[in-house]
Amino acid sequence: MTAGDERADAALVEAARRGDRRALDVLLRRHYERVWTICRRLAGNDDDALDAAQEALIVLVRRIDRYDGRAAFTTWMYRVVTNACVDELRRRGRRPVPVREVPERPADRPGPDERVADQMAVDAGLAHVPLEFRAALVLRDACDLDYGQIAEILDIPPGTVRSRIARGRAALVDALSGNHPTRSPRPT
Amino acid sequence: MAMTPPFDPDELASAYLDGEVTPEEAALVEGDPALRARVEDLRRVAGALGSPVPPPTGSADRLVERAVVVGTAPQARSVDERARARRWVLAGLSAAAAVGILGLAANVLLDDGDPTTSQLAGGDASQEADDLFEGGAAPADLGDIETDQELREQVADATGLVAADTEAFAPDEAPAAESEDVTESDAAPGGAPTSGPLVPPPAGEAAEPISEECEIELVTREPAIAGQLFQATATYEDEASIVYVYARPDDSPVVFVVARDGCEELTSFALDG
Numbered sequence: 016m017t018a019g020d021e022r023a024d025a026a027l028v029e030a031a032r033r034g035d036r037r038a039l040d041v042l043l044r045r046h047y048e049r050v051w052t053i054c055r056r057l058a059g060n061d062d063d064a065l066d067a068a069q070e071a072l073i074v075l076v077r078r079i080d081r082y083d084g085r086a087a088f089t090t091w092m093y094r095v096v097t098n099a100c101v102d103e104l105r106r107r108g109r110r111p112v113p114v115r116e117v118p119e120r121p122a123d124r125p126g127p128d129e130r131v132a133d134q135m136a137v138d139a140g141l142a143h144v145p146l147e148f149r150a151a152l153v154l155r156d157a158c159d160l161d162y163g164q165i166a167e168i169l170d171i172p173p174g175t176v177r178s179r180i181a182r183g184r185a186a187l188v189d190a191l192s193g194n195h196p197t198r199s200p201r202p203t
Numbered sequence: 204m205a206m207t208p209p210f211d212p213d214e215l216a217s218a219y220l221d222g223e224v225t226p227e228e229a230a231l232v233e234g235d236p237a238l239r240a241r242v243e244d245l246r247r248v249a250g251a252l253g254s255p256v257p258p259p260t261g262s263a264d265r266l267v268e269r270a271v272v273v274g275t276a277p278q279a280r281s282v283d284e285r286a287r288a289r290r291w292v293l294a295g296l297s298a299a300a301a302v303g304i305l306g307l308a309a310n311v312l313l314d315d316g317d318p319t320t321s322q323l324a325g326g327d328a329s330q331e332a333d334d335l336f337e338g339g340a341a342p343a344d345l346g347d348i349e350t351d352q353e354l355r356e357q358v359a360d361a362t363g364l365v366a367a368d369t370e371a372f373a374p375d376e377a378p379a380a381e382s383e384d385v386t387e388s389d390a391a392p393g394g395a396p397t398s399g400p401l402v403p404p405p406a407g408e409a410a411e412p413i414s415e416e417c418e419i420e421l422v423t424r425e426p427a428i429a430g431q432l433f434q435a436t437a438t439y440e441d442e443a444s445i446v447y448v449y450a451r452p453d454d455s456p457v458v459f460v461v462a463r464d465g466c467e468e469l470t471s472f473a474l475d476g
Contacts, residue, residue, distance in 0.1 A: 036271055036275065039271055039275070040267060040268070040271055043267045043270060043271070044263060044267055047258070047263045047266070047267060048258065051256075051258040051262070051263075052255070052256070055256045055258070056252065056256070061259055065259065065262060065266070068262075068266055069266050069269060069270065069419075072266055072267060072269075072270035072274070073269075073270045073273050073274045073419075074274075075270070075274070076270050076271060076273075076274025076275060077274050133251055133254065134254070134256065136251070137248075137251045137252055137254075140248075141252075152252065153252070155221065155249075156248075156249045156250075156252040156253045157252055157253055159253070161221070161223070162221065162223050177214060177217070177218050177223060178211075178214055180217055180218075180221070181211065181213045181214035181216075181217035181218065182213065182214075184213070184217050184245045184248055184249065185213040185217075185245075187248045187252070188244050188245065188247075188248050191248060191251075
């Protein structure tokens with residue numbers, strides 16, 4: 016995000032708070048891919064991700080008046096969306112659909128098939144990572160945020176962010192290598 | 204955050220991968236082949252997780268449009284409304300408690316007094332109000348309903364909203380001074396007074412949504428409706444249902460009945476029609 020992007024967000028937020036629905040629409044579309052990325056990676060499948068993203072967008076709209084401008088809009092948005100998606104997934108009692116076996120990577124057929132296989136493998140692997148770890152992991156690897164930003168978004172100390180990302184990644188490596196942990200690591 | 208032995212190799216390798224290590228920690232990783240190999244393992248999963256998953260075609264239009272409609276619709280259970288409803292009931296309960304205390308004082312003056320009566324009369328009104336609203340009150344249930352006319356009367360009874368062709372609202376029987384007071388006995392489980400005209404009508408507003416999915420479906424399908432005035436469960440023509448009352452832009456109430464399972468609309472009509 017550039018300073019120009021942030022100024023554009025601030026102007027859209029201001030207009031949206033005055034009741035400009037078009038501004039609200041534009042603001043949500045500007046950030047839709049981020050919302051989708053978080054919810055999709057947390058949910059592990061398209062159907063649950065769509066439900067979670069819908070809930071997250073509605074929460075964003077309903078809370079837009081509470082954005083006080085102290086943090087960048089994207090930071091605030093990530094916080095609201097991550098919490099809304101996690102809450103929605105918890106409320107539904109759903110975890111990413113676990114796949115019994117990690118799909119075989121087609122060794123001699125690179126390209127779209129391999130990407131799909133990778134994708135399925137990641138979804139299956141993430142099913143073994145607790146939501147708290149998954150949230151930190153997704154914000155880091157899928158959203159490219161640094162530990163300080165993630166700490167602010169998740170409202171946890173940076174040391175906990177570091178630990179959760181490490182343990183989440185380790186669990187994912189285990190899952191992708193077929194070494195499913197007998198017990199999920201406990202969040203700290 | 205600098206690590207001293209014994210350290211967690213995964214945490215060190217992971218933080219190194221993200222560039223979130225001290226120079227000492229970086230040197231530790233770079234000097235250890237096992238840690239460098241672990242960094243590469245973690246790099247592969249980080250890369251896989253970072254590969255984009257495109258959203259389904261058309262989902263942005265669908266989800267954003269719905270979020271704008273639903274998110275900007277007046278909420279049935281906003282904090283402000285809950286607080287307003289709470290203040291309103293508190294005022295009623297306090298008035299009731301005051302009446303009780305006056306009664307007790309009269310008893311004490313005229314009689315020898317009874318300590319148990321004192322406790323009852325001084326029953327904590329705010330606690331009673333808290334109990335009513337604790338955790339989002341349970342929604343009202345209108346019971347078995349067979350016809351729209353029957354439903355119209357039930358809704359009018361439960362909300363105090365005027366139904367032109369029912370006798371549920373009888374202003375002549377409710378003097379204005381008394382109609383403002385709400386006692387515990389007047390309140391339905393959902394915080395909804397069960398009798399007398401209500402101004403404003405917070406009936407059902409404090410309740411948690413019975414089905415958010417059906418609420419979203421309805422608001423999306425009926426963009427002309429504005430704030431929700433009431434919601435309750437019912438068995439309509441033998442089907443488990445949800446009854447919603449919404450205000451139109453001109454503030455006239457309209458009733459919708461949807462099946463709890465699948466949110467299909469079973470009937471709808473203007474309450475004052």
